[in-house]
Amino acid sequence: MSKRILFVDDEPLSVSAYFEILEDQNIEIDLAEDGNQAINRLQSQKYDLVVLDVQFTPGEMMGENIEPRRAGAELLALIRKNKIVDLSTPPNVPILILTAVMDQRLLEEIKDLKVDGLCSKPIVFQKVVETVTRLLGIEPAS
Amino acid sequence: MDELKNSMPLENTLREKQTNDLLLDRLNIIGEKVASNASIGEILQQVANCAAEELGADPVVLYQCKQNKATFVAPPIYAGKLIHQVKNAGVSPFKGTTFAELILAEGESLHFEMKDDIDEHIRTSWCKQNNTAYIPNEWFHDREGIQSMAALILKAGETKVGLMFLNYRQPHKFSESVKKRMNTFVAYAAVAITNSRLIARLNDDHSYLKRIIDRLPDPVFVTENKKINGQLVWRIKVANRVAHQLFGYDFSTNEFADRDARLLLGGDLDKLKQALQKANGEVTDLELSMQHSDGHRIPVSISTSVLMRNKENDHVTSAICVAKDLATKNRLDYLNRATLSLLEARSLEAAYDIIFENLNNIGYKKGMLSLVGEKTKIISGKRAIGRNWHDLLDKTNVPLKSGNVLAQVVKSGTPRLIKDCTTDPSCNHELTQQAGIKSQYIIPLKIHEEVIGTLQIDLTDKQNFLYGDKHHLTESLNVLSAFANQVAVAIESNRLKAKANKLQRSLADVGHEFRSPLHNIITQLGGLSYYLKKKYGQDQKVLDVVKIIEEESFRGDRQMKNALYSSEKSVDSMGQHLEKHRLSVTIQQCAARFQITARNRGISIVVRDNIKKIPPFSFDIMQIEQVFTNLIDNAVKYSHERQTVEIQGEDHGRKIEISIKNTGLGIPERSYTQIFEGFSRSDVLDSTRFIPGTGLGLKIAKNFVEQHKGKIWVISKPLSQRGKTMNYEGYLTTFFVLLPKNPMEY
Incomplete structure (x- = not known):
């Protein structure tokens, strides 16, 4: 059965480069550009991996007064603490964080919520591909 | 100052902020000296030293005005290096004919950007003043090789208390921001001198x-x-x-x-x-x-x-x-x-609190502080104390052009004592009567020649004092005026701080905005190379092009990161995250980013095996990556063609030492410490090629190494004696980094 990944990033350009190489390995990819879309996706699909940016537009479904600069950390907390109703994706789904954030305190907070990988931007392409395939338990593409 | 003149505006701004902070520290020390009753001589020497170090002048000559006389106390105070000994030191050289006395008599601070300007001033003004066409050839600036100078009059209120010459041995264009910094300094120095005299x-x-x-x-x-x-x-x-x-x-x-x-x-x-x-x-x-x-x-x-x-x-x-x-x-x-706490106030609001708290503590319980809007030119009430004054706060919006007493004080720059507001024609009788104000003292807040606002102090309940002992009244009003001068300096420095912070925040925002598209380019490149490989197979040329674009994008990102890291605030907010890593892996990853740049110039980067023997130890990977990327970047940039950059590591037990060697353009010993200070690249230039860079990399490296309780230093020696005469070419330069394996131990 093919694996399925959800990318959450408000800038498709920063992740779309991975799509072709991953699709070539029979991985299905969905993209959510804000918090609302992400929650809708997580409710309707069961994902094997979520690749999460830290800064994006949260949307009202994530709750009130969520700061965009830490929306990724908030979404991560919602998933891990099982706070989203009718979630099709399990709360312990592997999550990979891709971020350009330099704020160490925020990164610490994210790590405390148990993430399976954290890559700081700019990221060497191959490293992300390797991490994604490792987390999905498949052989990396050459 | 030289870098100031030649550098980019961004560098200017950052440097300025940095210097301003240092300046404030130094001014605080002077303030402490005054508060601790240091002698006037000590204060003057402090002021001169501070000017030399913080305003880059060499030498500084500081004259103290005699009280109530248009001449100076002998001898003047010197700071910095004098080539020639001062003649007649200790004997009064003042006969009404010196250059300093001329400036004092003219009463205006002057900036001479070239030696010609100084000579011209002597030819015209000095000759006219002394009614002679004969110009003696014994001038200080000739003797000392001074090429530019700022002659600044130190004024406390209307009284001239001193004259300071900031001399430079190169010509200088004094930008408005530099002049402003000098003025802030001079205003504070004048207050310090006045206060120490009073004490x-x-x-x-x-x-x-x-x-x-x-x-x-x-x-x-x-x-x-x-x-x-x-x-x-x-x-x-x-x-x-x-x-x-x-x-x-x-x-x-x-x-x-x-x-x-x-x-x-x-x-x-x-x-x-x-x-x-x-x-x-x-x-x-x-x-x-x-x-x-x-x-x-x-x-x-x-x-x-x-x-x-x-x-x-x-x-x-x-x-x-x-x-x-x-x-x-x-x-x-x-x-x-109180001034010391004023200068440390974190915001204007906090400064206002301190001002009125302190006035209250010395017995003045009511009053108002107003500031002149920089653009609007309206004097508006900012803070009042006492209920009746508080009611006046919103009503105080006085255009500078009006005949109101506040406008008068701002325009004249002199304080006004109004014993009876009900009869004084310049007072708004209706308002003062409503507020129950009978007597007040209005002091202009002055920074050098510019009045930035007023401080009104209610003296209504002090009628005995107003009509009592005159000497006591004058002395008390003098104390208030001296305080007002300090208030002005504090407000101005707070405003400058706020501006610098705002600028820094927007620079950080811009920096992040620039980084984001770069990251996208780097990611997309990965996708592109995968696509190209899939379609056209393995082609070294294509891969090289991709790699070059990638390296260049990383370079852009690195420079931007350096600029962001160079703001200490952003480093503070980042904190440090220590985790065990293998240093050899980090260094190899850093070196890999310069593969093509190095290869194009025939330079090989060699990471020696002894680094791999260093066991994993705790460091902040983001910081240490930046340190070695910056150091390798420098080593490659300053290498001559077809040379080797060699990276070695040694395990000294509790500490490890990494060295990065290159052969190329050397660093003169005089620049060993200066190159780590930011925006100050070595003054030795390559005659054949332009070497890009902002001069921030080593400052960041030093900052991060020191956060790990480590040390960084450089040694640069000619490979042969010939190198010395060859503009520092053919030098073996080694940067050393010493890191403790456990920074928490230190």
Whole structure:
């Protein structure tokens, strides 16, 4: 059965480069550009991996007064603490964080919520591909 | 200063902020000196040294004006290096014909950007002033090779207190921001000098009067009018402190107060009076009040009845004088200390709080601070204290052009004492009457020549003081004016700080905005190379092009990161995250980013195997990555073609030492420390090619290494003697980084 990944990033350009190489390995990819879309996706699909940016537009479904600069950390907390109703994706789904954030305190907070990988931007392409395939338990593409 | 002149605006801004902060630190030290009663000579030397170091001038010559005379106290104070010894040092060189006296007589601060400008000023003004066409050839700037100078008049209010020459041995264009920095400095220096003069004078008076008072037998201070439930102990302690200061009694313990209060007063003052009268004593009334501040009791003026067993009126009068002067001196000391906290105020609002808290502590309970809008040119009330003044706050919006008394004070730059607002024609009678203000003192807040606002102090409840002893009134108003000068400096420096912070925040925002597309380019490149490989197979040329674009994008990102890291605030907010890593892996990843750049110039980057033997140890990977990326970047940039950059590591047990060697353009020993200071790249240039860079990389490297409690340094030696004559070419340069394996141990 093919694996399925959800990318959450408000800038498709920063992740779309991975799509072709991953699709070539029979991985299905969905993209959510804000918090609302992400929650809708997580409710309707069961994902094997979520690749999460830290800064994006949260949307009202994530709750009130969520700061965009830490929306990724908030979404991560919602998933891990099982706070989203009718979630099709399990709360312990592997999550990979891709971020350009330099704020160490925020990164610490994210790590405390148990993430399976954290890559700081700019990221060497191959490293992300390797991490994604490792987390999905498949052989990396050459 | 040279870098200032030639550098980019961004560098200017950052450097300026940095320098401003240092400047403030130094000014604080001077303020502390004043508060601790340092001598005027010490203060002047401090001011001159500070100007030399913080404004980059060499040498600095500082003249102190004689009081009420248009000439100077000899000799002037020097800071920095003088090539020639000063002739007639200690002997007055002032005969009304020196260049300094000319500037003082003209009364304007001047900036000479070239030597020609100085000579021109001598040819025109000096000759005219001295009514001669003959120009002597013995000038300080000729002798010392001065190419540019700023001649700055130090003014406290309207009084000229000094003249400072900032000399430079290169020509300089003095930008507006540099001039502004000089002005802030000069304003503060003037205040410091004025205050130390006031303190010196009061100290003299005090010691003179103390000698008289020493002859008084057994003085005793008690209070009689503020009896609270028959308990006077608290007031007595105060009185004793004053007595201690006046007469040198050792009342440092509370016992005196308790025992003698019981003995002398015991709640029964009449008994005491009778006893004293019997002993031939005399009772004289004095006024006194006390203030609490942060739990400390500071005698700001002296109050009480003085009981003395001596009838000589002269002695009693002297005691009163000393008491009053001491009160003035205490106020000044107190305000000087207040200035220090003012300069440290985190925001304008906090500064306003401190200003009024301190005015309140020295007995001025009501008033208002107004500032002139930089663009609107309207004087508007910013903070008021006292309910009636608070009501006036919103109504105070005075255009500078109007005839209102505030506008007048701003325009004239001189303080106004209004004893009776109901009759003074420039007051708004309706408003002042409504607010119940009868008398007030309005002081302009001046930074050098510019008035930035006014401080109004309510004197309505001080009618005795207004129409009492003139000397005392003048002295008190002088204290207030001196404080107002400090207030002005503090407000201005706070405004500058706020501006710098705002600029820094927007720079950080811009930086992040720039990084984001770069990241996308780097990611997309990965996708592109995958696509190209899939379609056209493995093609080294294509892969190289991709790699170059990738390296260049990483370079852009690195420079931006350096700029962001160079702001200490952003580094502070980042914090440090220590985790065990293999240093060899980090260094190899850093080196890999320069693969193509190095190969294009025939340079090989060699990471020696001994690094791999270093066991994993704790470091912040983001910071250390930046350190070695910057160091390898430098090594490659400054290498000659077809050379090797060699990276080695050694395990010294508790510490590890990494060295990065390259052969190429060397670093002169004089620049060994300066290159780590930011925006100051080595002054040695490659004659054949342009080497890009911002000069921030090594500063960041040093900052991060030091956060790991480590050390970084450089040694650069010629490979052969010939190198020395060849513009530092052919040098072996080694950067060393020493890192403790456990930074927490240090």
